[in-house]
Amino acid sequence: MGICVACFERDNAGALGxxxxxxxxxxxxEILAFVLGSLVSSLAFKEFKPRGGSLPLVRFFLGFLP
Incomplete structure (x- = not known):
């Protein structure tokens, strides 16, 4: 199964109303898996380097709230 960016955009636009x-x-x-997989990978390989702000990991997760 391939990854179709146009289909992802269409489905996410629908989910956002x-x-x-x-x-x-x-x-x-798959979208949630890509985002969470990227986060876990960056944390595991110590590539997550926040540049500023307080509690960047908490702010990352709060960004998902509506």
Whole structure:
């Protein structure tokens, strides 16, 4: 199975309520897996280097709240 960026954009736009096509109004689990997998990978290989602000990891997760 390939990764179709256009399909991801369409489905995420539907999940955010930017269009009303009921068939594609959901968040694809692959998107969440990419984001969380990237976070875990960057933490595991010590590549997560925040540049500023207080509690950057907490701010990262709070960014997912509506």
């Amino acid at each position: 930017l269009h009303r096509a009921a068939l594609v109004q959901y968040i694809r689990p």
